[in-house]
Amino acid sequence: xxxxxxxxxxxxxxxxxxxxxxxxPISGHATLYWYQxxxxxxxxxxxxxxxxxxxxxxQLPKDRFSAERLKGVDSTLKIQPAKLEDSAxxxxxxxxxxxxxxxxxxxxxxxxxxxx
Amino acid sequence: GENVEQHPxxxxxxxxxxxxxxxxxxxxxxxxxxWYKQELGKRPQLIIxxxxxxxxxxxxxxxxxxxxxxxxxxxHITETQPEDSAxxxxxxxxGADGLxxxxxxxxxxQP
Numbered sequence: 001x002x003x004x005x006x007x008x009x010x011x012x013x014x015x016x017x018x019x020x021x022x023x024x025p026i027s028g029h030a031t032l033y034w035y036q037x038x039x040x041x042x043x044x045x046x047x048x049x050x051x052x053x054x055x056x057x058x059q060l061p062k063d064r065f066s067a068e069r070l071k072g073v074d075s076t077l078k079i080q081p082a083k084l085e086d087s088a089x090x091x092x093x094x095x096x097x098x099x100x101x102x103x104x105x106x107x108x109x110x111x112x113x114x115x116x
Numbered sequence: 117g118e119n120v121e122q123h124p125x126x127x128x129x130x131x132x133x134x135x136x137x138x139x140x141x142x143x144x145x146x147x148x149x150x151w152y153k154q155e156l157g158k159r160p161q162l163i164i165x166x167x168x169x170x171x172x173x174x175x176x177x178x179x180x181x182x183x184x185x186x187x188x189x190x191x192h193i194t195e196t197q198p199e200d201s202a203x204x205x206x207x208x209x210x211g212a213d214g215l216x217x218x219x220x221x222x223x224x225x226q227p
Contacts, residue, residue: 042217103148103211107159
């Protein structure tokens with residue numbers, strides 16, 4: 001099966017600019033996660049969707065970050081305005097749900113954001 | 117919330133030797149513990165996982181052990197090979213929940 005797709009792979013912006021990342025999960029995966037991975041650290045959960053509903057956004061900096069999954073398939077994560085400390089790799093992951101599913105989260109290749 | 121500590125941050129072993137990476141977690145409600153391998157510039161890939169109703173799981177050269185009472189779990193890699201060189205992350209969570217990851221261990225396999 002095709003893996004989790006993300007775009008763009010790299011993005012360089014100036015601070016205070018806006019940026020958006022796109023994720024297309026594995027077909028049929030109802031659960032979608034966005035993680036932020038700062039250099040030298042483990043991924044940190046930002047938001048979790050179940051279909052098109054938010055399950056957990058407790059660690060999402062809502063003053064500048066937003067995410068949506070309107071049709072319960074692909075998702076967009078936006079940062080507006082960006083700060084220097086937002087420089088990181090943004091990873092999307094998906095998980096199947098239902099009969100025969102496991103807890104395995106499959107990660108996409110990530111979007112590397114550099115804020116100058 | 118959950119907090120995961122991972123040690124060591126860097127581990128260098130001779131090819132053919134064993135490597136052990138340890139993690140502790142804080143939330144007794146966590147019941148799912150995966151290990152991911154991440155090569156430079158690539159996505160994290162699941163290598164093994166364990167649920168809290170199991171004490172040990174093995175897959176060829178890789179094994180994971182879990183001590184629920186002490187809230188710690190470990191990754192064991194035997195007969196290490198050059199392709200095992202990567203950063204390894206442990207995670208903890210409630211199955212369907214998002215995961216809390218450790219800071220990672222850079223495993224270096226020396227020829």
